[in-house]
Amino acid sequence: MTTTAAPATAPFRFFDVHVVRTERRSPSVVRITFGGERLAEMASGGRDQRFKLFLPQPHQSRPVFDDTGEGWYAAWRVQDPAERAVMRTYTIREQRHDPEEFDVDFVLHGADAAGHAPASGPASSWAAAARTGDRLSVLAPTVEDNGGVDFRPPSGTDWILLTGDGTALPAVAGILAWLTPGTHAQVFLEIDHEDDRRYLPSFADADITWIVRDHAGAPGGEAVVDALRTATLPTGTPYAWIAGEAGSVKAQRRHLVQERGFDRRAVKFTGYWRRGATEEDLIAELTAAAAAADQD
Ligand SMILES: Cc1cc2nc3c(=O)[nH]c(=O)nc-3n(C[C@H](O)[C@H](O)[C@H](O)COP(=O)(O)OP(=O)(O)OC[C@H]3O[C@@H](n4cnc5c(N)ncnc54)[C@H](O)[C@@H]3O)c2cc1C
Structure with missing residues (x-):
């Protein structure tokens, strides 16, 4: 993460x-x-x-x-x-x-x-x-080129994979608005309600799959993993950007790297939240891990 x-x-x-x-x-x-x-x-x-x-x-x-x-x-x-x-x-x-x-x-x-x-x-x-x-x-x-932007596809990327839930939708919208004409983007978005669907303007050739949790009937994050598992993905060199519930993000990354053969360096993955944990809990874990690493 x-x-x-x-x-x-x-x-x-x-x-x-x-x-x-x-x-x-x-x-x-x-x-x-x-x-x-x-x-x-x-x-x-x-x-x-x-x-x-x-x-x-x-x-x-x-x-x-x-x-x-x-x-x-x-x-x-x-x-x-x-x-x-x-x-x-x-x-x-x-x-x-x-x-x-x-x-x-x-x-x-x-x-x-x-x-x-x-x-x-x-x-x-x-x-x-x-x-x-x-x-x-x-x-x-205070400057546009800053460390708070993670979406950075390397040159040589043939197509983009984006997945996320409602918390990642603002980022996906920003990424789609930024992509240049001719870029192919395959997008999987899991939302809570049909009415959470929205128009996402983009110059890219974006193929967007909306997964509505109401209809999917699965706990949050699982439906997007299932959709990815069964998807036919384009050929060529991919760059994947994945965000949402941490467990779901982990499962998607594992699938892409282990079963689809994605280069792990071309998969940017971020847990935006974790079921049952507050952001303080996540910060405490990271702080403890950093302290343990310092002692090694
Ligand atoms: C880089 C980054 C960018 C983000 N951008 C956005 C954004 O633009 N919009 C946005 O809405 N969120 C965004 N998030 C996610 C947001 O930070 C978390 O959802 C955060 O936990 C919300 O804080 P809270 O105080 O409401 O809940 P917390 O106090 O952190 O958590 C309380 C409880 O709510 C649960 N919880 C937290 N979020 C969700 C959720 N979405 N659905 C169901 N249960 C949840 C937790 O598991 C916990 O049990 C982003 C996170 C990251 C790391």
Whole structure:
């Protein structure tokens, strides 16, 4: 997985932002548009550009953390977990200038009236209740070519494979918008509801398969693995980008490398969330693994 325990600061910096508007895009997704005084200094690299969100605790109106530059992560870690800002990772769906704004599409897991996703979390709950004027902070890039963009197909790639769930849909949309005419992309997207389907503009020759979980009847992440297993894929040199629930991502990668013979270096895979684990749990695991590696 490519999630890092301590996200790099440069060329990232903190921005104070506020909610400009919210829009319920579909049963599972709310789009939140953010504005902020210094957003002209922010520079999204497009594609799957990730950034960090710092949310207030439920009893706070603003997130609490010290912007200590390079040392912010160490400072954040030793703060009281009940008081420090809640840190989560999201994708910049689109950045616009004049006015300076950017959009983030939040999956409302746990806020689903149909009860498909029982576990909520601070970010999902915050997004479900967000109102114009709500304030938070983000750690976001200041140059377009930054380490928060993972989609980087090498030269010699003949075709692209993209797979994801609702959390990866903003990144897939960004990647499809970025691909050049003539590129062939085979895309598998697993969504919770028929109405979560959306138009994904692209100059590429994109063949998109939507897998609706309602219809698939399988727990999240399994249907996309099954679809991949039975798919007829193009010939030539592939580059695969896979994101979504960590267990599903792992199974897809294993299938591509072991059964389809994909070069493992041409498979970019990222667990965007893991069933039963919060983002704090994942960071704690990575931190422990990094500490154990240091002792070896
Ligand atoms: C690089 C990257 C980019 C991402 N971009 C986006 C994005 O643009 N939009 C987006 O919506 N998400 C995105 N995610 C995923 C998002 O960070 C996680 O879903 C995160 O766990 C949500 O935080 P939370 O506070 O709502 O839940 P947490 O407190 O982290 O988790 C609480 C519980 O909810 C479960 N859970 C978490 N997410 C989901 C889910 N989607 N469905 C069902 N159960 C879930 C967990 O397993 C846990 O049991 C991205 C993740 C990464 C690593």
